[in-house]
Amino acid sequence: MSITKSQTEKIGSIFNGNRFVIPSYQRKYSWTDTERKALWQDIEESIKDNMNHFVGTLSFKENKAVGLSTDTVYEIIDGQQRITTIFILLKVLIDKIEDVDIKTSQLLSFIGSKNNLKLRPLGADGDFLNKLLFDPQSIEIDKINKRSQRFMLSARKLFVAFTNALTPKEIEARIIFIRSGIEVLVFNVENQAQAVKMFSIINDRGLPLRILDKTKSILMLYSTLHLKEGLNGAINDSFEKIFDSYDDLLVCRDNLGILGRLEENTIFTHHYYSARKLFDATWNNRDGADTIFNNLKVKCEELKDKPAELQSFISEYLNDFEEFAVSYSDLIKEIETKSIYQKPFRYLEFTATLYPLLVRLYMQGKLDELLSTLEAIEVRVYKLRGTNPIADIYWLSSHITENNLTSNEIRNHLVNFSEKFVNNHVFGTYLDGAIYGNGAVKYILSEYSNDNCDIVTYKDFQVEHIFSREPNYASSAYGFADDYDYEKNRLGNLGLLEKSLNIGLGNLPPINKITGYLESINTDIRNIAGEIQKGPFNKVNVDERRKTIVDFCVTRFKLN
Numbered sequence: 001m002s003i004t005k006s007q008t009e010k011i012g013s014i015f016n017g018n019r020f021v022i023p024s025y026q027r028k029y030s031w032t033d034t035e036r037k038a039l040w041q042d043i044e045e046s047i048k049d050n051m052n053h054f055v056g057t058l059s060f061k062e063n064k065a066v067g068l069s070t071d072t073v074y075e076i077i078d079g080q081q082r083i084t085t086i087f088i089l090l091k092v093l094i095d096k097i098e099d100v101d102i103k104t105s106q107l108l109s110f111i112g113s114k115n116n117l118k119l120r121p122l123g124a125d126g127d128f129l130n131k132l133l134f135d136p137q138s139i140e141i142d143k144i145n146k147r148s149q150r151f152m153l154s155a156r157k158l159f160v161a162f163t164n165a166l167t168p169k170e171i172e173a174r175i176i177f178i179r180s181g182i183e184v185l186v187f188n189v190e191n192q193a194q195a196v197k198m199f200s201i202i203n204d205r206g207l208p209l210r211i212l213d214k215t216k217s218i219l220m221l222y223s224t225l226h227l228k229e230g231l232n233g234a235i236n237d238s239f240e241k242i243f244d245s246y247d248d249l250l251v252c253r254d255n256l257g258i259l260g261r262l263e264e265n266t267i268f269t270h271h272y273y274s275a276r277k278l279f280d281a282t283w284n285n286r287d288g289a290d291t292i293f294n295n296l297k298v299k300c301e302e303l304k305d306k307p308a309e310l311q312s313f314i315s316e317y318l319n320d321f322e323e324f325a326v327s328y329s330d331l332i333k334e335i336e337t338k339s340i341y342q343k344p345f346r347y348l349e350f351t352a353t354l355y356p357l358l359v360r361l362y363m364q365g366k367l368d369e370l371l372s373t374l375e376a377i378e379v380r381v382y383k384l385r386g387t388n389p390i391a392d393i394y395w396l397s398s399h400i401t402e403n404n405l406t407s408n409e410i411r412n413h414l415v416n417f418s419e420k421f422v423n424n425h426v427f428g429t430y431l432d433g434a435i436y437g438n439g440a441v442k443y444i445l446s447e448y449s450n451d452n453c454d455i456v457t458y459k460d461f462q463v464e465h466i467f468s469r470e471p472n473y474a475s476s477a478y479g480f481a482d483d484y485d486y487e488k489n490r491l492g493n494l495g496l497l498e499k500s501l502n503i504g505l506g507n508l509p510p511i512n513k514i515t516g517y518l519e520s521i522n523t524d525i526r527n528i529a530g531e532i533q534k535g536p537f538n539k540v541n542v543d544e545r546r547k548t549i550v551d552f553c554v555t556r557f558k559l560n
Contacts, residue, residue, distance in 0.1 A: 008054075009186045011086060012179030015110045015118050019073045020060070022080045022121040023236070027213060028148035028247055029125065031081050036158050039085060043182075047173060052181045055082050059187045077189065080121075084129075085155060087111070087119045090178055091133045092159040096171045106175065125149060132156055147247040211268045211289050212242060215296065219314055222300045227307055231314055238322040242267075245329035252332040257459075258349055259332070265289040266352070271324045274356040276398035278317055285394040324359060331362045340368065344375045347458050348443045351382040353390050356397040364400070366407045373414050376557040380422040383440035384430045392417050415559045424554060431550045436463065436489035445496045448552055449524035457498075457521065464497040465489075466528060466542065468507040478509075479539035487539065492546025495525045510537050 039055075046053040058079035062072060076083060091111050097103040112118040114134040120126045128149045131139060136156065144150050163171065216239045223231040246267055253259045259266075265288075272292045276283040282295040296317075303310035335341045344350060350358060354374065361367040381387060396413050399405070405413075422430070435441055441463055446453070453461075467475065467488055475484045487493065497505075497520055505516045510532045517529035528545075531537055 007186060008183050010180050011090075011182040011184065012110065014058075014184070014186070015087075017072065018118070019112070020076050020083065020119045021063070021073060022076050022084070022119070022125075027080075027243055028146070029081065029084050029121070029151050030148065031085050031151060031155065033154060033158055035081070036085055036155055039082075039089075040159070040162055043174065043177060046181060047177050052183050053177075054183045054185075055086075057185045057187060058083065059189060061189050074188070079184070082184075083119060084121075084152070086178060086182065088129075088133070088152065088155045089159045090175065092156060092163055093171055093175050093178070096163055096166075096168075097175075098168055110179070125152075128152065145248075145251055147250050150251075211264050211293060212239070212246065214293060215268065218293075218297055218300065219318070222304060222310065223314065226304045227311055227314075231311060231318070234315065234318060238318040241322050242325040245325040248329045249332055252329070252336070256332070256335055256346060257455075258335070258346060259352070261352065266355075267325055267328060268292065270328070270356040270359065271321050273394040274324070274360050274397035274401055275317075275320055276395075277402045278313070278320065283398075285391050323363065327363045328355075328359045331359060331367075340371060342455070343443075344371060344378065346455055347446065348375065348378055348383070350374070350378055351388065353382070353388055353393055354378065357393055357400075360397050360401055361410070366410065369407050370411055370414065373411055373559060376559055377414060377418045379440050379443065379553075379557045380418055380427050383443070384427070384435070384438060385422050386438070387421060389417075389421060392420070418559050424559075427557075428550055428554060431491060431553055432546065434486050434489035435491060436465070436494060441491070441494060442496065444491075444549070444553055445494060445524065447556055448549055449496065449522050451521070451523050453521070460498050461496040461522065462499050462502045464495045464502050464505075464525070466493050466495060466510055466513075468509075470507050471509065472507045473509045478537075487542075490542070490546055491549050492542035492544070495528055496520075496522045497525055498522075511535075 042053050042055075056079065059077035060074035061077055062074055091107075094103060094106045094111060097106065107113065110118065111133065115130060117126075117130055117133070119129075121129060124146065125148055128139075128144075128146070129152060132152055133156075139153065141153070144153065163174075166174070216235060219235050220232060223229060223235060246264060249259070249262060249267065253262050269287075269289055269292060272279070272283075272287065272295075273285060279295050279299065282298065284291075287295065299313060300310065303313055335345045354377075358367060358374070361370060381389065396410075396417070399413075400410055431444075442458075442461065445463065446458060446461070465488055467478065467480070469488060475488075480487055497517070501516045501520055505513050510528075514529045514532055517525045517532075520526055531541060
């Protein structure tokens with residue numbers, strides 16, 4: 001049946017005689033188990049209370065019929081997360097119908113057939129959804145590299161688990177309820193301009209849209225209203241790449257174990273912090289995502305009566321944001337395969353503040369030759385001193401975007417930045433203090449040992465006190481005075497030891513730790529075992545060791 005322009009519809013009548021496509025520029029499927037469980041619970045409660053369930057609004061645009069197909073095809077403008085989830089749930093339920101003829105009839109009416117689904121995301125996700133619904137056993141989970149596909153697979157797993165506990169009659173009741181008890185308010189718009197205006201108005205009134213959706217929406221609105229839809233295609237194309245890049249970033253984040261706080265706001269704000277030239281009148285390095293979004297709206301509003309300038313601004317913003325997002329994703333992907341990126345990105349873990357600069361340098365092909373300087377800054381300023389200066393770094397991120405600086409010119413800026421906060425004298429002073437618990441210690445000790453261990457081994461290492469934190473012996477016997485609580489946490493008394501070995505040694509004196517140290521794969525801690533065995537080993541030894549490590553650090557993490 002054809003969907004009228006605006007009315008309440010049942011899910012069953014929407015799928016019966018209609019087909020839907022999710023355009024490739026749309027946000028990919030991203031519902032988690034939290035949203036899926038909530039939907040399931042709503043259905044269960046509605047069945048129990050004998051009430052219909054309203055799931056919100058859906059927006060479609062009718063496409064022209066192709067060939068001899070009798071089905072009407074609609075492009076989903078808004079609501080694809082709910083529709084996709086319900087579609088997967090309905091297929092799981094129908095699969096459990098025992099009568100083959102009834103099952104076939106239900107599939108053809110509401111799901112479609114293999115390679116001819118009633119609901120199909122365009123692109124690779126469409127092929128995956130088809131396989132998920134009709135050939136799930138052929139899916140190789142370890143080869144799924146799209147976050148949206150992982151979410152679709154999780155949806156099916158969740159609903160299979162929930163429905164396995166149901167009787168045939170309960171299965172039938174839920175299929176009937178989804179078909180005739182779930183209601184949506186449908187908007188069938190005539191063109192994309194109408195869809196964009198409606199979408200923006202609805203979501204500006206408080207519906208929770210994420211920042212990238214809001215950004216795309218506002219740009220589409222100004223393009224539609226003031227540029228005669230002139231940039232709609234470019235906006236769709238750019239945000240398809242931006243959405244894909246963000247999804248790829250999340251997959252890489254999980255695989256690499258870095259960027260734990262990465263979210264949509266991160267990629268959006270990081271671009272802004274390094275794009276001052278686009279917001280010369282309002283740019284501020286402390287702006288948050290909401291303020292940045294408002295700055296974007298203000299800029300578009302200022303230019304709406306100057307179509308040439310508006311088109312130029314939106315085009316420049318789009319191109320720069322797209323290139324930044326794609327480069328961000330490409331950089332993180334390279335961390336897994338490029339050897340020189342492993343240590344600073346995965347072991348040391350660059351502070352998030354540096355990422356706008358790191359991405360811009362990567363875009364310019366200058367990151368590799370400046371990597372050691374950036375690593376030194378991370379150790380000195382962000383880790384050892386424990387401060388997080390953002391103004392200078394965000395300024396530099398934008399400065400190199402606006403000006404064609406050489407690598408040496410950028411290095412000079414970085415050196416001056418580090419000297420401002422931690423010069424060599426200050427660096428040595430920090431290293432000479434009680435720094436156990438500091439974020440730089442583990443990396444420093446690993447580099448000092450120079451074992452080049454893999455990331456799994458590195459993460460297993462713990463910082464070990466050679467003379468124990470809570471000794472079961474008299475520390476004064478080894479030359480320590482009343483300031484032992486300070487001395488025990490200085491660099492010379494610290495080493496790296498595997499977690500399993502560290503637990504076993506407890507608070508023993510060094511002489512009783514020799515066997516455990518010798519079992520370690522860490523070269524430095526085994527060498528310490530040799531020193532202890534040779535004897536005597538006391539405060540003099542740890543003081544000399546501290547000075548040696550400090551000298552090593554000044555050379556290893558030099559700025560020039």
